[in-house]
Amino acid sequence: MYSLIEKEILFVKRWMLPIAMVLGISIYLFLHFVPGLSGAETVYMNFASKAQPVMIAIMLFLQLNVVAPTDMKFHKWHFEMLALQAILFTLLGLLSSALGEGVPGMLAECAMLCIIAPTAAAAGVVTNKIGGSISGVITYLVMSNTLASVMIPLVAPMVHPNPDATFLASFWIILKRVFSILLLPCALAWFIRYFIPSLQKFFARYLNWAFYIWGIGLTLALSLATKALVMSGLGVLPLILIGIVSLVCCFGQFALGRRVARKYGHSESITAGQSIGQKNTGFIIWVGLNFLTPVTSVAAGLYAIWHNIVNSYEIHKVEGGGTV
Numbered sequence: 001m002y003s004l005i006e007k008e009i010l011f012v013k014r015w016m017l018p019i020a021m022v023l024g025i026s027i028y029l030f031l032h033f034v035p036g037l038s039g040a041e042t043v044y045m046n047f048a049s050k051a052q053p054v055m056i057a058i059m060l061f062l063q064l065n066v067v068a069p070t071d072m073k074f075h076k077w078h079f080e081m082l083a084l085q086a087i088l089f090t091l092l093g094l095l096s097s098a099l100g101e102g103v104p105g106m107l108a109e110c111a112m113l114c115i116i117a118p119t120a121a122a123a124g125v126v127t128n129k130i131g132g133s134i135s136g137v138i139t140y141l142v143m144s145n146t147l148a149s150v151m152i153p154l155v156a157p158m159v160h161p162n163p164d165a166t167f168l169a170s171f172w173i174i175l176k177r178v179f180s181i182l183l184l185p186c187a188l189a190w191f192i193r194y195f196i197p198s199l200q201k202f203f204a205r206y207l208n209w210a211f212y213i214w215g216i217g218l219t220l221a222l223s224l225a226t227k228a229l230v231m232s233g234l235g236v237l238p239l240i241l242i243g244i245v246s247l248v249c250c251f252g253q254f255a256l257g258r259r260v261a262r263k264y265g266h267s268e269s270i271t272a273g274q275s276i277g278q279k280n281t282g283f284i285i286w287v288g289l290n291f292l293t294p295v296t297s298v299a300a301g302l303y304a305i306w307h308n309i310v311n312s313y314e315i316h317k318v319e320g321g322g323t324v
Helices: 002-033 038-064 076-099 103-116 123-129 134-159 167-195 197-204 209-231 236-264 266-277 281-291 294-319
Strands: none
Touching (some): 002 209, 002 294, 038 134, 038 167, 038 209, 038 281, 076 266, 103 134, 103 281, 103 294, 123 134, 123 209, 134 167, 167 197, 209 281, 209 294, 236 266
């Protein structure tokens, strides 16, 4: 009996990502399309939108709990990745501005979102499982959020000029959203580390729980992403083109991160790939809706699917005894 339970746990660990993805998509489609469930759909989606940030905060807390401030050191690849993100985002902004309204300009905006999106809170969870560095990911998470807070107010007005939206006003709006989820878990984790060390050791034993919390958060995130797709009203061709753009951006960034950091060692290569490839899709959905053409938020929903397929493959391979 014990062996059977162990096998079931191993199965869940290996396949939790695809299970969570299918579950998240299925729950929304079931509630949306089955007659008489509109009330349940509203309740569930309200819960998903409010609970997801809580899941992110808990995941970050558990990761930050085992990362001391002194562990968060800068590496050369951090700055190389930041520079690439900033340059590509600016070039895509110029391209979208030149293309103007229409499908080509919209696709350029979709690519902009996929490039500038900061690192996902769950990136450290996956990175830790496949042989990378949690501290390296957490450091880049803070840096990429800072970059996004600065670059979006600078570049977005080139695409959609708005005289009422000054740089400082837009910067402050983004900063509040980005760092509200980062600062509280960080402050709490480090307060416990230095003032209640026994509690810090207690929470450190539950670092692996972040993986399962991510599974719950991923289910909620995929429900929200599916809603964005269903409610977008896009035709088949534009949806396929957005899917191709987000897919290329996703796979391209995972590969780019690994290639650029390969010279610093295999572990750093894994860390860099996850840092730039695994994105905070909730953030870019919000950016698309508030700063760019709203329909571009669909790219974020699709990106969530692509990057979790990559993560699922990586974890399954490592859990099966291989390397990535």
